[in-house]
Amino acid sequence: MTASPALTNLPTAALVRPSLTGPAGVPFSRLLRTELRKLTDTRAGKWLVTVIIAVTPVIVVITLFTSKPKSLTYSNLVDLTQTPQEFLLPALGLLAVTTEWSQRTGLVTFTLAPHRGRVLRAKAAAIGVFGLLAIAVAFVTAAIGNLLGEALRHGNGSWAFGFSGFRDLIVVQLGTLAEGFAFGMLLLISSAAIITYYVLPTITAFAVNAIPSLKSDKSWFDLISAQSPLYNHEMTGTAWLQWLVSFTIWVLVPGTFGVLRVLRSEIKSS
Amino acid sequence: MTSSAATSPPMIEVAGLTKSYGSYTAVSDLDFTVQAGSVTGFLGPNGAGKSTTLRMLVGLTPPTSGRCRVLDTDYRLLPNPGRHVGVLLDASAQHSGRTGREVLVIGAMTMGLDIHRADELIEFVGLTQSEARRRVGNYSLGMRQRLGVAHALLGDPSVLILDEPANGLDPAGIHWMRSVLRAFADRGGCVLLSSHLLREIEVIADHLVVIGRGRIVAQGAKADLLATTDTFAHSQDDRVFAEALGNAGFAARPGTDGLLIAASTQDIAQVAAAAGVVLLELRPAGSDQLEDLFLQLTADDARDEVAR
Numbered sequence: 001m002t003a004s005p006a007l008t009n010l011p012t013a014a015l016v017r018p019s020l021t022g023p024a025g026v027p028f029s030r031l032l033r034t035e036l037r038k039l040t041d042t043r044a045g046k047w048l049v050t051v052i053i054a055v056t057p058v059i060v061v062i063t064l065f066t067s068k069p070k071s072l073t074y075s076n077l078v079d080l081t082q083t084p085q086e087f088l089l090p091a092l093g094l095l096a097v098t099t100e101w102s103q104r105t106g107l108v109t110f111t112l113a114p115h116r117g118r119v120l121r122a123k124a125a126a127i128g129v130f131g132l133l134a135i136a137v138a139f140v141t142a143a144i145g146n147l148l149g150e151a152l153r154h155g156n157g158s159w160a161f162g163f164s165g166f167r168d169l170i171v172v173q174l175g176t177l178a179e180g181f182a183f184g185m186l187l188l189i190s191s192a193a194i195i196t197y198y199v200l201p202t203i204t205a206f207a208v209n210a211i212p213s214l215k216s217d218k219s220w221f222d223l224i225s226a227q228s229p230l231y232n233h234e235m236t237g238t239a240w241l242q243w244l245v246s247f248t249i250w251v252l253v254p255g256t257f258g259v260l261r262v263l264r265s266e267i268k269s270s
Numbered sequence: 271m272t273s274s275a276a277t278s279p280p281m282i283e284v285a286g287l288t289k290s291y292g293s294y295t296a297v298s299d300l301d302f303t304v305q306a307g308s309v310t311g312f313l314g315p316n317g318a319g320k321s322t323t324l325r326m327l328v329g330l331t332p333p334t335s336g337r338c339r340v341l342d343t344d345y346r347l348l349p350n351p352g353r354h355v356g357v358l359l360d361a362s363a364q365h366s367g368r369t370g371r372e373v374l375v376i377g378a379m380t381m382g383l384d385i386h387r388a389d390e391l392i393e394f395v396g397l398t399q400s401e402a403r404r405r406v407g408n409y410s411l412g413m414r415q416r417l418g419v420a421h422a423l424l425g426d427p428s429v430l431i432l433d434e435p436a437n438g439l440d441p442a443g444i445h446w447m448r449s450v451l452r453a454f455a456d457r458g459g460c461v462l463l464s465s466h467l468l469r470e471i472e473v474i475a476d477h478l479v480v481i482g483r484g485r486i487v488a489q490g491a492k493a494d495l496l497a498t499t500d501t502f503a504h505s506q507d508d509r510v511f512a513e514a515l516g517n518a519g520f521a522a523r524p525g526t527d528g529l530l531i532a533a534s535t536q537d538i539a540q541v542a543a544a545a546g547v548v549l550l551e552l553r554p555a556g557s558d559q560l561e562d563l564f565l566q567l568t569a570d571d572a573r574d575e576v577a578r
Contacts, residue, residue, distance in 0.1 A: 113351075115346070
């Protein structure tokens with residue numbers, strides 16, 4: 001540590017005295033910029049974001065050289081990029097909330113911005129923006145892969161995909177991202193939220209497949225089952241309804257309790 | 271400055287503040303104010319309710335009853351609170367994977383300040399640029415405290431609320447802290463800082479609020495609280511001597527390695543001579559006064575500690 005500095009430079013002169021009247025707290029736009037930055041400014045965050053973005057080109061390149069030329073279509077390439085994204089994106093949403101508790105940064109965050117609901121909205125918007133970016137990277141990388149497949153390996157090169165394909169995958173990815181965010185708000189502790197998020201839906205999916213009486217109706221309450229028509233681009237009116245019911249059970253209900261928990265709980269250092 | 275400060279409304283006002291967790295009352299009916307130009311020490315043993323009170327002041331913990339106001343406003347209604355109130359509740363409550371500079375940059379962004387402000391504060395608290403680029407997880411407690419003070423001063427606030435800010439600082443660091451807080455208060459700001467260490471607060475604060483078990487046990491100007499006519503006495507057997515003093519009509523209280531008696535040295539010497547007690551030390555209670563006051567005020571809790 002260096003010698004103690006002189007007092008005379010108490011660094012204040014350049015700042016304009018702020019007013020005591022005006023809207024309470026910090027405006028949303030500023031919170032959003034801060035939350036976007038907080039996604040990538042820690043070692044863990046930087047790695048997670050890098051992996052989420054980088055995994056797509058890696059998968060496309062591997063597919064380019066291992067897949068049969070006739071299956072090198074845009075649709076197949078896009079589908080292959082979705083699994084790792086769906087696995088990793090929720091972790092980003094979850095950690096955006098839980099680090100404030102597990103790393104105790106909430107003491108500072110919610111002191112500077114006491115309107116906790118606005119902070120949550122800024123976090124949701126920040127991970128939403130990043131989620132859309134990651135999805136866009138997947139769509140664009142798959143397109144480049146399709147062009148390269150045709151050029152290098154005389155691949156099929158079909159572009160058949162359709163508007164509904166984009167819509168369905170955006171719904172899945174943002175839906176699972178929201179699920180991670182909801183689990184984060186509900187449990188607040190990184191380790192607990194991560195374990196619950198990754199284990200509970202899997203156990204549920206296993207259970208509904210193992211219990212015959214549940215199997216036929218599983219899409220009504222198992223989000224993983226309800227999502228599979230979205231992947232296969234075969235959504236029907238019933239499938240949308242089933243997805244909506246499962247989404248309510250797995251995202252909206254825990255999310256609502258999570259929001260209440262964040263708004264009401266005491267922010268402590270230990 | 272001080273005369274005008276006395277007539278203007280307090281910068282921090284706590285009235286009837288109470289926090290209960292079920293049947294346990296952490297903070298009970300607290301009343302105190304902090305005026306502009308004052309450095310107020312919030313003193314009490316561990317678990318006395320200091321941190322809970324400070325968290326209620328900044329809206330992190332909802333009070334069970336009572337109220338607290340900062341700058342005559344509910345803290346949560348302050349526009350851009352970081353520009354008015356500098357807060358350091360726990361210097362270690364930072365993301366270990368974030369660099370020291372990044373912590374300040376995020377703070378500056380949230381307050382809508384230029385990012386260069388972070389570098390000004392890094393320099394001010396005596397962190398080097400290379401230290402500021404290291405991750406907070408690698409910081410010593412003293413460096414975290416300096417970073418926390420930098421964060422609290424970032425928005426050029428008029429109120430500082432600091433929980434155990436001198437914890438982990440070396441003597442030079444404590445001296446620096448005193449100079450910073452004194453200069454801050456002299457400019458018309460006010461400081462409320464907590465500590466469980468008497469020495470720190472005796473050096474830094476000019477007003478004291480002492481709590482034990484969630485209740486205020488003493489408050490006022492440090493000079494007034496320490497003004498006492500007590501005498502300190504230490505004898506070969508203080509237990510016997512305390513009894514002799516009691517019989518002579520002088521109540522003796524336990525002090526640090528001795529007794530405190532509200533009587534003149536001459537009276538006490540006479541009791542000792544009459545009782546045949548060998549005195550080892552006899553003097554007006556001096557520099558240890560705050561410690562004696564603290565021990566006396568928190569004696570109930572201290573006895574509990576021993577009993578456990």
